[in-house]
Amino acid sequence: MNCPAKDRCGACSLLDTPYEEQLQIKQKEIKALYSGKKQLPIIGMENPLHYRHKVYATFGTDRKGRLRAGMYEEESHRLVPVQDCLIQHSTANAIVRETVRIAQEMHLEAWNERTGTGTLRHLYLRISHANGDVLMVVVIGSRDLPGSKRFVREITEAFPQIRTIVLNRNSRHTSLILGDKETIIYGKGTIIDEIDGVRFRISSRSFYQVNPVQTERLYRAAIDAAELKNTDNVLDACCGIGTISLLAARKAGQVIGVEIVPEAIQDAKYNARLNGIDNTSFYAMDIEAFMDQLAERPDVVFLDPPRSGMSEKTLAALGRLAPERIVYISCFPPTQKRDALILEKYGYRIRTVQPVDMFPYTKHVETVCLLSKLNDAKHHIEFEVSLEDLGVTTAEAKATYEKIKKWIDENYEFSVSNLYIAQVKRKHGIIEHENYNQTSSGNGKVPQCPLDKEKAIEAALKHFKMI
Numbered sequence: 001m002n003c004p005a006k007d008r009c010g011a012c013s014l015l016d017t018p019y020e021e022q023l024q025i026k027q028k029e030i031k032a033l034y035s036g037k038k039q040l041p042i043i044g045m046e047n048p049l050h051y052r053h054k055v056y057a058t059f060g061t062d063r064k065g066r067l068r069a070g071m072y073e074e075e076s077h078r079l080v081p082v083q084d085c086l087i088q089h090s091t092a093n094a095i096v097r098e099t100v101r102i103a104q105e106m107h108l109e110a111w112n113e114r115t116g117t118g119t120l121r122h123l124y125l126r127i128s129h130a131n132g133d134v135l136m137v138v139v140i141g142s143r144d145l146p147g148s149k150r151f152v153r154e155i156t157e158a159f160p161q162i163r164t165i166v167l168n169r170n171s172r173h174t175s176l177i178l179g180d181k182e183t184i185i186y187g188k189g190t191i192i193d194e195i196d197g198v199r200f201r202i203s204s205r206s207f208y209q210v211n212p213v214q215t216e217r218l219y220r221a222a223i224d225a226a227e228l229k230n231t232d233n234v235l236d237a238c239c240g241i242g243t244i245s246l247l248a249a250r251k252a253g254q255v256i257g258v259e260i261v262p263e264a265i266q267d268a269k270y271n272a273r274l275n276g277i278d279n280t281s282f283y284a285m286d287i288e289a290f291m292d293q294l295a296e297r298p299d300v301v302f303l304d305p306p307r308s309g310m311s312e313k314t315l316a317a318l319g320r321l322a323p324e325r326i327v328y329i330s331c332f333p334p335t336q337k338r339d340a341l342i343l344e345k346y347g348y349r350i351r352t353v354q355p356v357d358m359f360p361y362t363k364h365v366e367t368v369c370l371l372s373k374l375n376d377a378k379h380h381i382e383f384e385v386s387l388e389d390l391g392v393t394t395a396e397a398k399a400t401y402e403k404i405k406k407w408i409d410e411n412y413e414f415s416v417s418n419l420y421i422a423q424v425k426r427k428h429g430i431i432e433h434e435n436y437n438q439t440s441s442g443n444g445k446v447p448q449c450p451l452d453k454e455k456a457i458e459a460a461l462k463h464f465k466m467i
Helices: 019-033 090-105 148-158 212-226 243-249 262-274 287-293 312-321 333-344 401-412 418-427 451-463
Strands: 054-061 067-072 079-081 120-127 134-140 162-169 181-186 191-195 198-202 233-236 254-259 280-284 300-303 325-330 349-356 366-372
Touching (some): 019 349, 067 090, 090 120, 090 148, 191 212, 198 243, 198 262, 212 243, 212 300, 212 325, 212 349, 212 366, 243 254, 243 262, 243 280, 243 300, 287 312, 401 451, 418 451
Parallel strands (some): 134 162, 254 280
Antiparallel strands (some): 054 067, 054 120, 067 079, 120 134, 162 181, 349 366
């Protein structure tokens, strides 16, 4: 296909390769990486052009000093003007062109990092696949956008589908596109998109996949791999704005989403309310610390980390948590394989590998790996044993949560929660199966058992001869 910028841009390294051949290349690469593992056929696209609904453009000037917008040449800081990118949404391409035209008429200059002069630095667009609405972010190096009211009026008249415009300020010498300060100058600052019938609010800082058609297929593949039941407890360990969490919640019993970014957790909670989904809880915490606090293991854990993968400490915490199944989504399969090898130390094996072509005409591919331990149903020996043989007393066998709580109420005259009982039981090495994960303090932290209640629970456990 013909793209004037393809030899300089470098983003679409497979642009001259027929699409079916691209899929074969990616399938072979994943097969070689995961040699000996069960690999499913790669999921491709029917229409693999103009799929990017998330678009960045950088402003600069040509040799004659005229304003231009485009992408940086691969592994350089040289700007390549792009008029009509073949993988970017057509509306986004048109908005970039019109923004340059309006800015030229208004005599707005590109930001110059070296001199610290000028205004326009980047343009960032999000387009809703569900309704075509556009979120526009104008990144400036200066304090203000001169003539901002005129700019808003002209660009929204040209493109009524632009529902909101955010002004982001970034004057630092950094490769990061967005700065820390921003102002909404038009609309609400968010748009709504939809994945497989579930709606999501997207802001300028929301992590949200760039290819909505393949995102739906990617997440379906992940949830299908998990084989969720309505009794399953699920942990979404890199939940972002709650995409996988809320999709999984339709099939699972309870879903907990954890994310280190507080703003993402706010979005996740909003998205749960937006969809009327009430079997989810979201926490703004470090995932390693969160997993170490859980007294009950989840049945399924979803992982969807950045390219760098998971840290060894987090994988160790996951190994200690010992879920039945782990579904690992990766945008960089080599780090996924590295992490899978670490999880082997905890008894996990890759069962299936599902490649998904999220980025046609590029070398990138995403993979969904299902990891699990040996299937207990296929590797067990049946035998009978009595409670006495195990050294378990009748009182211990019948010491349910309700009996423990009743005993504490009668003897201490206060109540305790299932979560507190579970924490004390785990402290004393008692394997925990009760579901308490719905309990939270409402501030993103799992509440810890107070000392007085811990002593009462220990007394009850002693009474029932459990410790």
